[in-house]
Amino acid sequence: MKCIEDEIPFELPEGWEWCRVRDIAAVKGGKRLPKGVGFSPCRTAHAYIRVTDMKNHCINTDDLKYISEEVFLQIKNYTISKDDLYVTIAGTIGVTGEVPTELDGMNLTENAVKITNIQINKNYLCLIIQSEFVQQQFQDKTHQVAMPKLALERILSTLIPVCTITTQSAMVSKFVEMDSLINQIREEKEILAETVSLTKSKILDLAIRGKLVPQNPDDEPASVLLERIRAEKEELIKAGKIKRDKKESIIFKGDDNSYYENISNNTICIDEEVPFDLPDGWIWCRLKSLADPHENSFVDGPFGSNLKTDHYTDRREVRIIQLNNIGEFTWKNNGIKYTTYSHAETLSRCKSYPGDIVIAKMMPAGRAIIIPDIEDVYVISSDCVRLQLPNYIDKRYVMYMINSPTINKSVMKNVQGIGRTRTSLSKLKELLVPIPPYKQQCQISATFDKSLFYFDTINALCE
Structure with a gap:
């Protein structure tokens, strides 16, 4: 004993x-x-x-x-x-x-x-x-x-x-009762989470169709924004700072209510590509048409061998944006990695800054976020695309629009690969996107910001 x-x-x-x-x-x-x-x-x-x-x-x-x-x-x-x-x-x-x-x-x-x-x-x-x-x-x-x-x-x-055996049986019965209740709560949380996700998608779908905020005929039409971008491009071309895009796209609605696209003086009807009509003052355009006029405003990350683990540093120098940083509408501060200032200079084309939009090429393709201001400068990795916009295009509207069901469907329609499907910079540039007047862009993004706050609160309560 x-x-x-x-x-x-x-x-x-x-x-x-x-x-x-x-x-x-x-x-x-x-x-x-x-x-x-x-x-x-x-x-x-x-x-x-x-x-x-x-x-x-x-x-x-x-x-x-x-x-x-x-x-x-x-x-x-x-x-x-x-x-x-x-x-x-x-x-x-x-x-x-x-x-x-x-x-x-x-x-x-x-x-x-x-x-x-x-x-x-x-x-x-x-x-x-x-x-x-x-x-x-x-x-x-x-x-x-x-x-x-x-x-x-x-x-x-x-x-x-x-x-005692009696107490054992009573404890088992109580556990079964509690376990059943927990499973019921878990199932209801899953149903609620799915409802929240579907509601987000529905609101975004209404937003890009011009059905989320009131239409104001006095707002400056979106076509003026595109004309301004084209005019700024012309000035940069004349100054020799950028080259002319030989496939520059101009989309318009004809007198017959059909949609047409003009590329290099060649005009074709694109009615089959346009998913729905837009309110007055809105326009369809290619995503590349929204990019800031300066050089390298819409680029993808470096070829894999140009940014690999050998180029990483333990010092906090230039943050690398990776796929796992691109969450649902928001930045995820995961997998923190840096490269050196000197190596970042060799990747100057891929440098990115707070306020730029980053789009994932894969896992899944097409999701987009706005880069936060937790660092002064970043570089994007090979599986990311960075888009810079002029200050008269609302970046939050564009980010939300890219994440909408309609645009996501367009992205996924043209992905390549088996298993880990991916898109490319060239395909993202050619996405057909709906653009409202600037005031409505701001109203839409502010309205969806509020919706996201409520949705995030619900999700937090369900965790």
């Missing part, structure tokens, strides 16, 4: 007792497949339950593996019953659950054990083993090697609190 005062973490209520797992159950190991033997290519009468199938409370049967009758006969003594519990003992330690009736008598991996011949309420024991108190004991008893492993003897010596 020895004193175990140091092991007892807290006092138990009257009628409760401390005991070891060995006092109320037996623990037996599973068995690995015989050397050189694999799983059956088709379903058989013998499932082989792996750690990857095991979750807390239950087994995931979506990807069960099976063994042949011949293999089963070699390891038939290592099965698990519906009256047992399983506990994972290798890799992921301590995942515990019950065996469903349909898997009664199936084979158990060597990386898990079964707790069998249970003398107390099985469901109660399952909950106790999943408790933080028991899980910490498992971690303390785990042999720390490349593949952590929990020995059977150490499970048997694990200390657990035991109460």
Whole structure:
């Protein structure tokens, strides 16, 4: 007999007792497949339950593996019953659950054990083993090697609190009740989150159709903004500071109410490309037509070898904008990486500044944010595109518009690749986008800003 005062973490209520797992159950190991033997290519009468199938409370049967009758006969003594519990003992330690009736008598991996011949309420024991108190004991008893492993003897010596069978049953019933309520709340939160997402999309869709804010016929039409950009380009071309775009686009609505695009004095009807009509004062244009007239205002990041890990620095010099910084309408301050001032000078074309718009080429393509002012200067990575706008185009409207369902659909229609699809700078430049008068751009962005505040508040309450 020895004193175990140091092991007892807290006092138990009257009628409760401390005991070891060995006092109320037996623990037996599973068995690995015989050397050189694999799983059956088709379903058989013998499932082989792996750690990857095991979750807390239950087994995931979506990807069960099976063994042949011949293999089963070699390891038939290592099965698990519906009256047992399983506990994972290798890799992921301590995942515990019950065996469903349909898997009664199936084979158990060597990386898990079964707790069998249970003398107390099985469901109660399952909950106790999943408790933080028991899980910490498992971690303390785990042999720390490349593949952590929990020995059977150490499970048997694990200390657990035991109460009367009546109390055990009552605790299990209360847990089931609470777990059901938690799952209901989780499902309702998911439904609410989906509703918020759909509502955001609907508001953006209304916004770019001219249906979110009142139309004012006295507002200066958007066509004047485009004329101003073209006039500034002409001045820069005459000064030799930029080259003329040989594919400059001008889109207009003809007397026949059809939409036309003029490129290099060649005019074609683009009615099939225009998704909907716009209010008076609005225009359709290519996204490139909104870019600031100066050189390199709409560019993608450097070729991969021009900005790689060798060019990174631990010093806070020039921040690199990566895909994981582009969130939903907002900057995500993830994966902070810097390059040196000297290397950034070699990437001057890709330099970016607070207030510029950054668009993702992939994962998924087309999402856009505005660069925050947490740094003075940035460079974009190869999977990003940077757009700079003149100060008479509202950047928040353009950012929201790019993220709208209509424009997103246009982006995704032209992506390339399998699995990790991506777009390109040239395709983004040719996006057909709706532009309202400047005053309405500001009204739309301010209205959606308010909506986002409420949506973010709802999402925060749901977390």
